[in-house]
Amino acid sequence: MSRAFSLSSRIARCATVLLVAGFAAAHAARSAESTEPPPFAPEPEGYWTGAMSGPVPETLKGGKVIHLEELLTLLKHGTVATVDVSNKPKRPEDLAKDALWLPLPQQVIPGSLWIPGAGLGTVERAVETVYRKRLSTATASNPTFPIVIYCHERCWLSWNAAKRAVSYGYRNVYWFPDGIEAWKAAGHKTVVAQPIEPKRVKPAAAKPKPSAPAPAGQSEVKPPAS
Amino acid sequence: MGMNRRRRRGWSAREALFTSLLAACILTFASPNAAHSQTTTFDPAHSGQDDTAARAQRWQALQKAVFGQRTVENDTASLITLDAPPRALDAALVPIGIELAPGKSVKSVWLIVDNNPGPLAGHFTFGPKADPRSIKLRVRVNEYTYIHAVAETTDGKLIGVEKFVKAAGGCSAPGGADDSEALKSMGLMKLKLLNEFSTSKPMQAQLMIRHPNFNGMQMNQTTRTYTAARYIRSADVTYNGSSVFHLDSDISLATDPVITFGFVPHEKGQLKVVVKDSKNDTFDQSFDVPAPVS
Numbered sequence: 113m114s115r116a117f118s119l120s121s122r123i124a125r126c127a128t129v130l131l132v133a134g135f136a137a138a139h140a141a142r143s144a145e146s147t148e149p150p151p152f153a154p155e156p157e158g159y160w161t162g163a164m165s166g167p168v169p170e171t172l173k174g175g176k177v178i179h180l181e182e183l184l185t186l187l188k189h190g191t192v193a194t195v196d197v198s199n200k201p202k203r204p205e206d207l208a209k210d211a212l213w214l215p216l217p218q219q220v221i222p223g224s225l226w227i228p229g230a231g232l233g234t235v236e237r238a239v240e241t242v243y244r245k246r247l248s249t250a251t252a253s254n255p256t257f258p259i260v261i262y263c264h265e266r267c268w269l270s271w272n273a274a275k276r277a278v279s280y281g282y283r284n285v286y287w288f289p290d291g292i293e294a295w296k297a298a299g300h301k302t303v304v305a306q307p308i309e310p311k312r313v314k315p316a317a318a319k320p321k322p323s324a325p326a327p328a329g330q331s332e333v334k335p336p337a338s
Numbered sequence: 339m340g341m342n343r344r345r346r347r348g349w350s351a352r353e354a355l356f357t358s359l360l361a362a363c364i365l366t367f368a369s370p371n372a373a374h375s376q377t378t379t380f381d382p383a384h385s386g387q388d389d390t391a392a393r394a395q396r397w398q399a400l401q402k403a404v405f406g407q408r409t410v411e412n413d414t415a416s417l418i419t420l421d422a423p424p425r426a427l428d429a430a431l432v433p434i435g436i437e438l439a440p441g442k443s444v445k446s447v448w449l450i451v452d453n454n455p456g457p458l459a460g461h462f463t464f465g466p467k468a469d470p471r472s473i474k475l476r477v478r479v480n481e482y483t484y485i486h487a488v489a490e491t492t493d494g495k496l497i498g499v500e501k502f503v504k505a506a507g508g509c510s511a512p513g514g515a516d517d518s519e520a521l522k523s524m525g526l527m528k529l530k531l532l533n534e535f536s537t538s539k540p541m542q543a544q545l546m547i548r549h550p551n552f553n554g555m556q557m558n559q560t561t562r563t564y565t566a567a568r569y570i571r572s573a574d575v576t577y578n579g580s581s582v583f584h585l586d587s588d589i590s591l592a593t594d595p596v597i598t599f600g601f602v603p604h605e606k607g608q609l610k611v612v613v614k615d616s617k618n619d620t621f622d623q624s625f626d627v628p629a630p631v632s
Contacts, residue, residue: 164557165429165507199510201455201480204554204567204589206616211588212403215455216396216481232557264481264506266427293482293506296389 160268161233168271168289174278175285180298183288186258193250194224197231197273198263200307219302221295226305231269238310246308247277255281262288393484396452410488410498417442420487422501429479429508431592436473436487443492444470451590453483459590465581469540469600476592478508510555517558517565520550525621527611535628537604544598547613553589572614578607603627
């Protein structure tokens, strides 16, 4: 009797120690994570042409910055255009035929348009035409129609695209900088989207010849800084 | 011992059970990772059912693509330790460490970044001069992902471990400010021995290779166009003509790869590195081991 008693006591104590240790570990992991600084970049004058992934601004001139709760409220009211401007994975040239190339399908917030390229520092003219047209259709050409633009966390593409939408005259542009990561993290559903792109007449017909790297000392002619 | 006995006497089973239940309650209600907590912090274990299912499905698909009919077993014997940061701020340079427990012999190791479009970051095949117990390298991470390390033992088993990494955007991040500069110094290498030379012990070395490893998804800062893909396809490291490792690689390897590896020198000699890239350029360099005292 006493033996059984002591055994159950030992098991219970063991469980306590394990639980407490787990609890401490979970908290340690969390506090280690939260010590990271939230770095913000200042708003540039024009579009951001540097690295697209990195610290982004806290604000957007002419637009509103929203987080998950505000996004959910907007979506609940239904009359909102949501646009994902994430890049489309591009199979590298010369990738061996048998190389593993398995891009994941694009997961977006339900109802979103996926317009890759609309958030680049310098937007391709054809892409911009598509972007303008799609925004116009989605908002029924109403400049006060709310538009939500997002991509990934710490990603400038959506900041640029939102700024662009502001420049088109839309007065309710919402930038969701937390991106699809925050959406998924909160357990919300996503759907697979196909990219909306300009129709290419001859896709990559004129393939540029791979050029040899410039030999040391020979500097390349750079366009004058504007 | 005395302490122990006193505690045992003072703590009845009922008390212990109560305490553990209390701890369980605290854990459930206070833990930030509890399933029902309304936090936006990502937790793979408690994300939506769909997400968990999608991740498992992805890994299934990758296993099939990489290993065919062979099955990857769980690491029940703690053969592999995979080191990866839970969150990496620079998604273009995520440090990865693979440690293999001594004793079991391993033929090769795969490193797979599940959610990258090109998921296979590297496959190391070890030669007779290798000490495969520790490898370090840096990879690009496109979005939140599991990273898998799979070791192939000499008896033909595949054993895998995984780590979840929160980082996004590394595949489109530019390597540096100037592409033409990067191409000029391409192929230069450096080797650092991480411990004192000894003929009787395995050594660790750090190999640095200058190579932009452009993946075709990066933007040139000056021309604002996509930089053409150009990346390392393979690296061969030999010691006195005998293989240390062969690495098959792809676009998930970071710019200017830094690879830490182990080798068994036995005698003074030369470590030779031969790197081939996607434009069929070959770069090679030899390093004296130990380096002559200058």
